[in-house]
Amino acid sequence: MSKIIFLNGCGSSGKTSIAKAIGHESPELWLSFGVDTFIDMIPFGRQEPYLKFIPGQNERGPTMHVESGPEGVKLFSVMPQFAEMLTTCGNNLIIDEVLFDEDTLKAYAKHLKDHTVYYIGVFCDLAVMQEREVLRRDRCIGLSNDQIDRVHQGTLDSYDFKVNTTVISPFEAARRILKFMDDTPAPEAFRVLEKQE
């Protein structure tokens, strides 16, 4: 049985840095993959059938909506199965995801039902994520503003544990997550999700 740390949150909420910090702080080994692993497989210069970037605006600033095209849906639907494959052969795993619907979450719950999954919500104030987007690169501007209302809604919010990176560093978030895991040998969130199916 493998262990999975499942991080869900907006782009720029700090998931990738937390994953790196867990890699550094934990005595155990953790492979990590996420949406970016699969985006990197998209053919060079042919993003359109996979992902469409739709800029907009709301009262909190610019938005950037990312919509999966038909090829994207096909590509990303492999992710829960890929997670199962890696865990089944004995790897612990950190998954770095931006979930918007219950079905995807339940697909993960089904594929990872033989393993121990810690479902972690990564939160951050929008203003801070917007600043991080500016410091990164232009095409990210507006992603977090578009995602923040949807990424933690409804069942998606049934986390075992939450961290908020507005004021704590990625390492502090990593240490709190690892502490929670030490204290919690049997996390409940994915157990409950699995039964709902």
Added chain:
Amino acid sequence: MSKIIFLNGCGSSGKTSIAKAIGHESPELWLSFGVDTFIDMIPFGRQEPYLKFIPGQNERGPTMHVESGPEGVKLFSVMPQFAEMLTTCGNNLIIDEVLFDEDTLKAYAKHLKDHTVYYIGVFCDLAVMQEREVLRRDRCIGLSNDQIDRVHQGTLDSYDFKVNTTVISPFEAARRILKFMDDTPAPEAFRVLEKQE
């Protein structure tokens, strides 16, 4: 049935650029993944159990031998199965690999037996690969010198088609590969490998 372009060759032989050029030149869509996709999943700062880098020297210059540790063997052994998963749900695929043994090649042949695989050898003069390593980054120095004697040996050399990037550009290599594919609806290499099993 999906199509796979399987590129085998040394680091710095030009596989990644050829994959990008195919993405740009082909009318079809091609997902691509390779060894680097899996190396990127290794935990930050914990490379040792996965990959060991052993520097050396031979009469042709410095060498860098990469040895998979036990965790690396486990991780990379998932690659043929991952290729099957992506092709089975209807994606064409470019695989960017550095093979050293017949068993891995046969594992791919087995997992991809329902699909059309073009097995392409990517060659390049060592001196040119050594220059490319210098232009990239220091830790690559010696990789191609270590790999060149092993990557095309024995059964590994049973390619459907070969390109040599010593003097032709990645785009010219891509065009020659795509032309070969147009002319060859039923490539033989993987068919033969599969029967050998």
Added chain:
Amino acid sequence: MSKIIFLNGCGSSGKTSIAKAIGHESPELWLSFGVDTFIDMIPFGRQEPYLKFIPGQNERGPTMHVESGPEGVKLFSVMPQFAEMLTTCGNNLIIDEVLFDEDTLKAYAKHLKDHTVYYIGVFCDLAVMQEREVLRRDRCIGLSNDQIDRVHQGTLDSYDFKVNTTVISPFEAARRILKFMDDTPAPEAFRVLEKQE
């Protein structure tokens, strides 16, 4: 007369992000350069005569001491003159420096005496800088631990204003610096330094 924001602090204290944030927040235009601008000019693969990296250890963790070789001293000594050249033809400037001695600071004061210089100390707790180094890349590990005792010592500490990035974001630091500048048309630090000469 041009304006200069002179940021002095350890590597990983957040100077580059603050410079970007000032670029984004200020109504004025600010060119920025720093030690990295000059390190990038060093010939590829020939760092030794310019910079030597000497790893060590103290009670707070690993250290990395960077020592300028004779070519490095020659190269970096041009920086105050370069700042003068850019300001004299009418550019506002953000300088991103890691100063260790009074002489270099006074060279800047002399070369920038016709302009308005805001001398800003960028501070951060060592533990946080050490974490940031881990999240960046391996060769940085220990830089801040080596620099923290020297970068703000003696006359170097005669700042007009200080920010501490341990808990505030680069944008918050930028806003505080810009507010201080609005409130302080005639900063004193470089005036005093200039007279000492």
Added chain:
Amino acid sequence: MSKIIFLNGCGSSGKTSIAKAIGHESPELWLSFGVDTFIDMIPFGRQEPYLKFIPGQNERGPTMHVESGPEGVKLFSVMPQFAEMLTTCGNNLIIDEVLFDEDTLKAYAKHLKDHTVYYIGVFCDLAVMQEREVLRRDRCIGLSNDQIDRVHQGTLDSYDFKVNTTVISPFEAARRILKFMDDTPAPEAFRVLEKQE
């Protein structure tokens, strides 16, 4: 007296790789800087007053015209003076430029008149540069198509030596340049330009 290798050619003609290769192959030390050194100083997210990117199309494909705004003219006009500053204090220099007018070339000739300048034209077939742009990143697409007619016109073409990177590698180009320099202690191009003033 310092030595300068002055490389003029389109974006994607291979100048930066040649500069790296010279750094690796030459027994001497060569600092290098170019247009990119100065572009990197432009304030984050405020490119407009410095550089405007104007996309277009001609019979050879897409074009991208880069126009300096008033702030850009001011910034880039410092480059010949910066070259003089670095050479005067005893550094050999590789300059990586994209010149479009005689006046800038003559400004370099004037500022470097006390030093030995090798004026090298870096050529490449447009189709190959267009392919290199595709392999790099999207915003470069069309740069070489826009520049190729202007970068070697009139007096700008008065090179001491030319290399064509269409078929030779950056290292081979570097070796040919270094061989030419060994054979030519007194290059003429900049001497002639200087007298024209």
